[in-house]
Amino acid sequence: MRTKTSKKNKINVVTLGCSKNIYDSEVLMGQLKANNKEVVHEDENDDGNIVVINTCGFIGKAKEESINTILYYVDKKEKGLVDKVYVTGCLSERYKPDLEKEIPDVDEYFGTHDLPNLLKVLEADYKHELIGERLTTTPKHYAYLKIAEGCDRPCSFCAIPLMRGKHISTPIEELVEEASKLAEKGIKELILIAQDLTYYGLDIYKKRALADLLKELVKIEGIEWIRLHYAFPTGFPLDVLEVMKNESKVCNYLDIPLQHINTEILTSMRRGTTSEKTRKLIQQFREAVPNMAIRTTLIVGYPGETEEKFEELKQWVIDTRFDRLGAFAYSHEENTHAATLVDDVPEEVKEQRVAEIMEVQSQISWELNQEKIGKVFKCIFDRKEGNYFYGRTEFDSPDVDNDVLVDATKHYVQIGKFINVKIVDAGDFDLYGEPI
Secondary structure, rough: OOOOOOOOOEEEEEOOOOOHHHHHHHHHEEEEEEEEOOOOEEOOOOOOOEEEEEEOOHHHHHHHHHHHHHHHHHHHHHHHOOHHHHHEEEHHHHHHHHHHHOOOOOOOOOOOHHHHHHHHHHHOOOOOOOOOOOOOOOOOOEEEOEEEEOOOOOOOOHOOOOOOOOEEEOOOHHHHHHHHHHOOOOOOEEEEEEOOOOHHHHHOOOOOOOOHHHHOOOOOOOOEEEOOOOOOOOOOOOHHHHHHHHHHOOOEEEEOEOOOOOOOHHHHOOOOOOHHHHHHHHHHHHHHOOOOOOEEEHHHHHHOHHHHHHHHHHHHHHHHHHOOOEEEOOOOOOOHHHHHHHOOOHHHHHHHHEEEHHHHHHHHHHHHHHOOOOOOEEEEEEEEEEOOEEEEEOOOOOOOOOOOEEOOOOOOOOOEEEEEEEEEOOOOOOEEEEOO
């Protein structure tokens, strides 16, 4: 029989998936810390005797990673290396009955809205007054700010509403309070996240209020950059562009997943838009804020995507010249509308199409980067790795976009500080610079 470890209780929170999950883990850890619990995030020595796994259930590979992580810690529990394993997050929300049956050695499973119950089993009280009190896991100079939870969009391929529920906006005053506390701790860059930024405010203010929120956030002393992630194209509030243009703190950057350009595919995807409207929206962005960096994501191999429709998508990518782009192969998700369609594009064709799109984007990125050589950009530096300091311009988000590399054998830059950098060389996805 397995014996209990002799370790003093230490809770190790392991986070999988997107920035929304990172935010949720930070809130959980903030609550635990307020209850005087010893808590770590993805402890490198893996010596927490209580493990909480915050899972992702978005697509096949993410689900597989979550399950493998659960099995890893269940095995450690069997060997007597940890005492308790708890699972929360999207995978647990969506597949709880199946998981309880297939991996019964987990002590308890919790959904995405079960924070008070999870805290209770961890012998902690849920403290309602802790607005903005998070234990941030990102570098000390930037943080995610989740402005809404859930999603009301009916996209055919997406299971997020099944896992996260309906859209609920956080009131502006609460977000300003949270952002102010982050600024007091030295945070200089806020990355606004939600399942859908575009919808923000409709539920509580009866209007799209993202621009109103930005106007309040820019007033916070200490915050220098505000970045927008995950906007939905349909109904995008164009007054946001005016704020972006007029407020230097709002980065000229937008992450807006467009998914496809063929009208038939967009209709089947239930995106509420057409090829013509999508093209017009990008044109409006570029006319309003000419130097805006646009990041998008695309799905290839969706049911009904013929070679002709794929070529239309590819040509649009060539013509539009997005600053940043990611492409993903379509996969059926249970209980979504698209799962009722015939998955008629062979897997090898999907992967080939992903490769083609990314090859086109790699060339576009290289060409756009060549134009930056000789120019000076305000950059913030996130880390030092090997012989280089790694920084970013306002047109780049952490982990997913270009890095600005400065040779650490020749120059010194302070992590978390803004400095001006002259670009001296460029590759497909990296810029090389010298501090001014």
